[in-house]
Amino acid sequence: MRTETKHTAAVYALALSALLLLATACRQDMHDQAKYEPLEASSFYANGMASRPLIANTVPRGFLREDTVLFTGLDAAGSPAAIYPQASLAERIPGAGEMSEKELWGLLLKRGETRYGMFCTPCHDPVGTGRGMIVQRGFKSPPSLHEERLRESPPGYFVNVMTEGFGQMSSYAPLVSPEDRWAIAAYIQALQLSQHVRLAELPAELVHSFGEAQNEAPADAAEHGSEGHGEEVSHGADQSGEI
């Protein structure tokens, strides 16, 4: 009687462990279901892509681009917009709807800073002088964002260049959303200001700390003076040299 129970238990244990071993090797059907994940391959279509491109001139729901300024950076007359489409931006940036104007600008600049870091620095470098890593590797050097023509360009100009591309720069519209393109434009303008503001126009606090910095490094200050920028505070060349 006793041996019989032992015997059956052993048989069960063996059978169970054999089943478990089988279970490790099997791949359930639910693992790969009859549905397509984004960009999954498909044997159904000639080019092998399950994700289908949009047919020309179709407008997906919610993607009607009526706000030309927002999407292209150009105003009704077709020239670069000088005014930010603030209402549209507030509407499209998550959480910006309830913000004050000042907070919105803060958010826009902050967002612009990270997006500029992602998409622009490879060529334009962190300061905007156009000596990024890809340029160092042989890509055609873009103009410095601090040259006079670009300093005087309205924000819509930068948005338009990002949207349509310019010279060797491809269109960045597929990579960067319209609100982010405006955020980058805002950040570019902040960058330009950071390199070309007149000392007298700075808040008193900053003027004071600038004076202190100059006293600490007289040799450095003398160099700046000889570059012929007059009163302008211009560290652009120095900073990019360190990158």
Next chain:
Amino acid sequence: MAQIFSRGANAFARSSLVIGLLLPAGLFLTALKLDRSPLQTDQGVVLAQPVPFSHDHHTAVLGIHCGYCHTSVEKSAFAGLPPTETCMNCHKQIWKDSPTLEPVRASFRNNEPIQWNRVHDLPDYVYFNHSIHIAKGVGCETCHGPVNEMPLMYQAKSLQMQWCLDCHRAPEKFVRPKDEVYNMDWEWGSDVDPLEEGKKLVEAYDIRPQDTCSTCHR
């Protein structure tokens, strides 16, 4: 009456008792181990790709941001794989005659997609969403490992459910400041207690990861 069993049968009976216990246990443990091994999870396995793209070179050496190529990581479930046009932003001028990059140029010329082999492939019954993890301060590196040190891409973690739950049940051990999610070299400073800081972030970011079935399975 003659004996039915020889003397040797005693040893056989005793050893069969031992084997009968040890063998199933051994098989069971082997099965468990195999189920969690790279054989089953593909952890650490480098897949052959049409172009030997180096994350190491593009991110660590050139400093290109994860988001330059994986553009939808902040706003959708799928992090996004760059279209060939993104490669050509630079490669229309750089390495433009390289034979290695011919599949990229061919793809661009013929408007045919490059057929990459997917490295991180979750089962279809898992509904993972990148955007929420990025928004709550889970770094790329936490799940994908040191991608910036991978000349060829591989899956650094097991991606098994147990591994997901490790974090869902104790997010304070893995969360980081939101500003640092893309930073591959980030870690808490030596002057702070990582667990305490993690708990603060869980509070501040209102992180409430569920471990119910329907959180990930639908």
